[in-house]
Amino acid sequence: xxxxxxxxxxxxxxxxxxxxxxxxxxxxxxxxxxxxxxxxxxxxxxxxxxxxxxxxxxxxxxxxxxxxxxxxxxxxxxxxxxxxxxxxxxxxxxxxxxxxxxxxxxxxxxxxxxxxxxxxxxxxxxxxxxxxxxxxxxxxxxxxxxx
Numbered sequence: 001x002x003x004x005x006x007x008x009x010x011x012x013x014x015x016x017x018x019x020x021x022x023x024x025x026x027x028x029x030x031x032x033x034x035x036x037x038x039x040x041x042x043x044x045x046x047x048x049x050x051x052x053x054x055x056x057x058x059x060x061x062x063x064x065x066x067x068x069x070x071x072x073x074x075x076x077x078x079x080x081x082x083x084x085x086x087x088x089x090x091x092x093x094x095x096x097x098x099x100x101x102x103x104x105x106x107x108x109x110x111x112x113x114x115x116x117x118x119x120x121x122x123x124x125x126x127x128x129x130x131x132x133x134x135x136x137x138x139x140x141x142x143x144x145x146x147x
Contacts, residue, residue, distance in 0.1 A: 007063070014059050015040075020052060023077040027070075034070035036060070044076050083141045089113045098144040101137045107144055 008025055015022050015038065023041035027034065038056060040049075053074040060072065083089045083097070090113045099106045099120065108122030111130070118138075120131045 010063065011038075011056070011059065015052075015056065018052060018055060023081065030071070034068060036070055036072050038072070038074045040074070040076050041081070042076050043079070049074055049076065079145050080142050083143065086113065086115070086135065089118060089135075089141060092143060096144050096146045098140075098142050099133060099138060100140040101133055102139060103137075106131055106133070 012022055012025055015025075021041040022038070024037070024039040026037050028037055029035065038053075040052070044052075053072065056074060057072055080098070083092055089110070093110050093112055095110055097108070097110045097120070099118070106120055106122050108120040108131070111119040111121050113119070117132050117134045120133065122129055122131050
């Protein structure tokens with residue numbers, strides 16, 4: 001399935017009109033089949049995902065651009081959603097995060113994030129330490145579940 005940018009924008013608008021936040025919308029190949037992946041930035045139960053999947057499927061049936069068959073995969077990003085850019089990182093201030101840098105991995109509370117760096121409060125055995133990490137050193141970052 002090769003979808004035009006306009007088609008994906010219209011689908012995005014439809015999903016948002018249903019009251020859902022879209023995390024990512026992409027096309028991919030899986031086991032030789034085309035797949036349209038709709039990833040919602042929500043915490044939804046299976047019934048809700050099934051319901052929105054049906055609505056998206058109906059919309060796709062009415063607005064389909066091609067003749068090639070494809071699969072629809074609707075899911076939620078989950079509790080450990082990736083933080084992909086500075087805007088998402090700044091919005092996560094006050095939350096528990098996992099950060100992988102070029103040389104180390106940190107897990108702790110994101111105290112603040114500015115244009116150049118983030119400040120974390122992490123546990124080092126029995127004490128709390130503050131760690132500053134520059135964006136350029138971050139390889140991966142996501143929300144984390146505290147145990």
